[in-house]
Ligand SMILES: *Cc1c(COP(=O)(O)O)cnc(C)c1O
């Protein structure tokens with residue numbers, strides 16, 4: 001590896017749009033010192049906590065996402081999603097490592113089945129960005145690495161389950177995997193007659209817009225399955241011109257675009273931000289889908305917003321937006337057959 005000088009890093013910032021997504025992904029910032037230096041934040045105030053958090057769940061921020069943050073602002077809503085704070089090492093009662101008890105719902109290695117008609121396939125444990133509040137930050141992904149035999153078992157399980165009509169590629173981030181492997185999965189799945197829809201839960205088109213490359217668009221356009229992509233955007237500043245263009249390509253390939261957000265203290269716990277998020281998403285061709293109440297994951301209690309406040313926020317959105325731009329406020333509860341809607345007018 002060539003040691004990069006600061007001058008080269010700056011050059012690289014301006015030309016990241018012309019690089020392949022694999023290159024951009026591999027050049028993500030994964031070091032606490034570099035993250036702080038790039039954002040011009042003083043190490044004295046932030047480094048020790050960042051390093052401690054990094055030990056628990058490593059820092060990972062791709063360049064295009066970093067480039068949308070404001071320098072010198074520790075409260076930047078994008079930075080807040082990726083920079084570990086001292087609060088991560090606090091122990092808060094009720095905040096646990098597997099809040100959704102997903103380990104109990106594994107149908108076969110790599111396949112999580114909680115709901116009747118949809119099965120969730122953990123294509124990879126890798127993500128392009130490590131979000132501090134992620135409910136999977138403690139998930140034992142190592143156990144979920146799929147061998148060719150595991151893959152056969154997944155396809156056999158799906159083929160033997162006629163109630164399943166939709167397969168959700170999840171992870172990690174399924175688009176962190178190369179298109180050759182994804183296309184193989186899709187070919188195998190589209191051979192199962194009762195499966196009609198393919199859904200991808202991904203942040204990649206947002207954090208690395210180059211991920212929407214010709215190879216991806218080729219298999220997306222070619223499949224006989226209906227494709228839905230559910231993005232994960234929490235703040236309107238996450239969507240820039242390059243993202244907008246990438247989303248336009250996905251729409252042109254016939255993909256339905258939806259978005260899910262998590263309500264997060266200090267990121268989007270404000271009616272104007274959520275209003276602007278819905279407007280910006282729709283402008284980019286994306287409909288809001290879910291607004292998730294915070295899952296009580298250990299190390300992330302400082303993002304928690306109480307239900308009473310979330311209800312108030314969404315009631316406020318109802319007065320500001322057309323109904324189709326108001327996301328559904330839900331919570332995922334272990335053992336339930338669907339997401340649980342949170343009653344806005346209890
Ligand atoms: C959220 C989730 C789904 C999808 O639920 P929808 O309500 O259809 O979006 C499917 N499987 C699992 C395990 C999930 O957590």
Ligand code: SF4
Nearest residue numbers: 127130131134172203
């Ligand atoms: S699974 Fe989603 S929320 Fe979790 S770290 Fe990856 S991109 Fe972020």
